[in-house]
Amino acid sequence: MERTLRLLGPFRQVLPLSRVPLRGAWRDEQLELIQEGGLLMKGERLEAVGPFDKLYRTYRSDQLEVVRLDEPLVALPGLIDAHTHLCFAGSRARDFAARNNGKSYLEIAAAGGGIWSTVQHTRNASQAQLEALLLPRLETLLASGITTVEVKSGYGLRVDEECKMLRAIQSVGQAQPCDVLATCLAAHMVPRDFDGTESMYLDHLLEALVPLVRKESLAQRFDIFIEKSAFSPAAATAYLRALKERGFDLCVHGDQFTVGGSAVAIACGARSVDHLEVSGEKEIEALAQSTVVPVALPGASIGLGCAFTPARRLLDRGASLAIASDWNPGSAPQGQLLAQAAILSCYEKLSAAEVWAGLTCRAAAALGRNDRGRLSEGLLADIVAFPTADYREILYHQGSMQAARVWKRGREVNFSS
Numbered sequence: 001m002e003r004t005l006r007l008l009g010p011f012r013q014v015l016p017l018s019r020v021p022l023r024g025a026w027r028d029e030q031l032e033l034i035q036e037g038g039l040l041m042k043g044e045r046l047e048a049v050g051p052f053d054k055l056y057r058t059y060r061s062d063q064l065e066v067v068r069l070d071e072p073l074v075a076l077p078g079l080i081d082a083h084t085h086l087c088f089a090g091s092r093a094r095d096f097a098a099r100n101n102g103k104s105y106l107e108i109a110a111a112g113g114g115i116w117s118t119v120q121h122t123r124n125a126s127q128a129q130l131e132a133l134l135l136p137r138l139e140t141l142l143a144s145g146i147t148t149v150e151v152k153s154g155y156g157l158r159v160d161e162e163c164k165m166l167r168a169i170q171s172v173g174q175a176q177p178c179d180v181l182a183t184c185l186a187a188h189m190v191p192r193d194f195d196g197t198e199s200m201y202l203d204h205l206l207e208a209l210v211p212l213v214r215k216e217s218l219a220q221r222f223d224i225f226i227e228k229s230a231f232s233p234a235a236a237t238a239y240l241r242a243l244k245e246r247g248f249d250l251c252v253h254g255d256q257f258t259v260g261g262s263a264v265a266i267a268c269g270a271r272s273v274d275h276l277e278v279s280g281e282k283e284i285e286a287l288a289q290s291t292v293v294p295v296a297l298p299g300a301s302i303g304l305g306c307a308f309t310p311a312r313r314l315l316d317r318g319a320s321l322a323i324a325s326d327w328n329p330g331s332a333p334q335g336q337l338l339a340q341a342a343i344l345s346c347y348e349k350l351s352a353a354e355v356w357a358g359l360t361c362r363a364a365a366a367l368g369r370n371d372r373g374r375l376s377e378g379l380l381a382d383i384v385a386f387p388t389a390d391y392r393e394i395l396y397h398q399g400s401m402q403a404a405r406v407w408k409r410g411r412e413v414n415f416s417s
């Protein structure tokens, strides 16, 4: 007889996060905790979540397969990294050293470093080589409990090269279990070999790249870097509006070194605005009044030695807050999302409830994916389990407690293969 239902457990604690609101402060006392919990799965979805014994009694039948867990485990929704630049070739160790020897971002770029140096390495790599670099990075994320990851292009900066990156992202996305959402970041900077203004470059993307992205379904989301060294708010607004009209999802790199990007994100109806290290009262208030999800990128603050996103003030004003790694070779080479989120929580005084929401359901909202990010009936059975009996131990260890087991769409991920 075919067994259609699988019951996992008992977990010492299950944190379903099913009642966490999508915005605002949330204290640990408000966190829903199921002691000796169980997760009932049907195919790739969750069928029920509750106390293990109760689920066992309710669903006990020939059709129930029980996966009994003898070790102490705490279960959470699979983590979501909503902002990465994982697809790249080369290293920027020289930039890192130069920064820490007193050189500025602009001096480093002028001396041949910065985004443009990664563009050279990435253009020199074949699609197959990019895939070979990307696959182990994704496997590392999945082993750490990240079951959905956003990956940007943006180191091609030419129609054919951006397509190469997006094809590599798509192909690796399909070759392993972690769900990969591709974002086109051809508007990362005006490439040095483009002969024209920023608006001419963006118009060129709309004309020559966007139809190809649509035709091959290479990405549903577009991003732009709004900054002095990249694109102005005015040029970005025209580009984002044109993309919105064409039905694409939008996100923005904004307010990283100078303000301006968050206002554009709000005006253009972006799903998220990411960075926000220099956002002030005005920007925070505007974000709190909007539906745009602010995304903190503590890995970039750590990598550059800059201020953290004002996460506490955003939440206290009533905004949402997702937390992502920004894993990239320049500003955020570390790529350890859990460690970064734990460190952010110390500096910004975030509760564990706010951190876990930022890594799960609120990150899902930043990506427009409401089929995941909580352990609730009907949602994807994406689950991470940590080897402890007390959820507080996980962030306390600041990333050094590794995920013990991971299930993606109902299937356990086997790390040894």
Ligand code: NIG
Binding pocket: 085, 114, 115, 118, 225, 253, 256, 300, 326, 328, 329, 330, 331, 332
């Ligand atoms: O999110 N801010 C712009 N883009 C990346 C950095 C990319 C790079 O330096 O290669 C970021 O920090």
Ligand code: FE
Binding pocket: 083, 084, 085, 253, 326, 328
């Ligand atoms: Fe980024």
